[in-house]
Amino acid sequence: xxxxxxxxxxxxxxxxxxxxxxxxxxxxxxxxxxxxxxxxxxxxxxxxxxxxxxxxxxxxxxxxxxxxxxxxxxxxxxxxxxxxxxxxxxxxxxxxxxxxxxxxxxxxxxxxxxxxxxxxxxxxxxxxxxxxxxxxxxx
Ligand code: CMP
Numbered sequence: 656x657x658x659x660x661x662x663x664x665x666x667x668x669x670x671x672x673x674x675x676x677x678x679x680x681x682x683x684x685x686x687x688x689x690x691x692x693x694x695x696x697x698x699x700x701x702x703x704x705x706x707x708x709x710x711x712x713x714x715x716x717x718x719x720x721x722x723x724x725x726x727x728x729x730x731x732x733x734x735x736x737x738x739x740x741x742x743x744x745x746x747x748x749x750x751x752x753x754x755x756x757x758x759x760x761x762x763x764x765x766x767x768x769x770x771x772x773x774x775x776x777x778x779x780x781x782x783x784x785x786x787x788x789x790x791x792x793x794x
Contacts, residue, residue: 658736659689659792660773661782666724667767669693674727677757677770681731684743690730690783690791696722704785713766720766728786732794737779740772 662681664674678688696704701718708714731740745756749768752759762768773779783792 657732657734658776658779659730659732659783660686660736660740660779661771661786662729662731662740662773663771664727664729665767665769665771666720666722666726667763668761668769669727670724671761673761673769677761678729680743680757681740684733684739686731686733686736686739686743687794688729689732689794690787691727692729692786692791693725693727694786695725698722704782716766730783730787730792737773737776741774744770744772 664677668674668677682688698718701721702709705714705717705721708717711717733739743757745752745758745762747758747768748765749758749762750765752762757770758768762770773782
């Protein structure tokens with residue numbers, strides 16, 4: 656089915672000018688960028704976005720990292736966009752990511768792993784609504 660998913664180019668990647676290289680991989684896989692903006696999160700916004708992880712030992716480190724530099728938030732659209740986006744990203748831990756994936760090629764560590772992508776349709780809808788209004792989505 657035609658789906659939309661939410662994607663973040665994380666601080667480690669924007670800092671190294673990898674935004675274009677990362678988006679090129681999504682586009683090559685058939686995902687269309689239907690919304691995109693470069694922003695810098697506040698700590699409160701990062702804590703809210705990653706609220707599901709608030710009890711994890713890495714929560715503080717994760718939020719500090721996500722506000723350390725600008726990020727690029729995007730909505731990607733395509734057939735099976737959620738699974739396709741996750742396939743192109745590769746495993747969360749770059750040491751476990753498959754050849755050719757974004758995290759294999761670009762990620763520095765499990766924390767500084769270059770990209771985020773929604774894990775399910777419900778989270779995709781929530782994450783898109785957190786950052787974008789309907790008017791900003793141009794299919
Ligand atoms: P993301 O998809 O953005 O969702 C939660 C993030 O937590 C995940 O990507 C990782 O970057 C990060 N994360 C997971 N495990 C660890 C860890 N052990 N240390 C630091 N960050 C982590």
